[in-house]
Amino acid sequence: MKKYSEIQILSINDIKINIQIQKKIYQKMKFDQVLNFKKNxxxxxxxxxxIAKLKTELNKKINDNKSGK
Structure with missing residues (x-):
């Protein structure tokens, strides 16, 4: 996981890809927890x-692009 300052440097596409990867990891962890494989x-x-930080930064970048900054 990256620091917030490192997330701010990423492009919109990089953030979207990172969100997808992290969501897959999250789903696997939740599934493993339900089956009692791991308690994390x-x-x-x-x-x-x-994931919430990534989504927040993605929305900021999208809004900045719309407003022309």
């Missing part, structure tokens, strides 16, 4: 927050 409550929470 903290890792799941951190990953969910990281």
């Amino acid at each position: 409550f903290i890792k799941i929470r951190i990953l969910r927050r990281y």
Whole structure:
């Protein structure tokens, strides 16, 4: 997982790809948790927050492009 300053440098396409990858990892972790393979409550929470940071930065970049900045 990258720091917020590293996320800001990424392009829109890089952020979209990163979101897709992180969502797949999140789904696998949730599935493993349901089947009691692994109990990673903290890792799941951190990953969910990281996905939210990526989405927030993606929306900021899209809005900046629309407003012409």
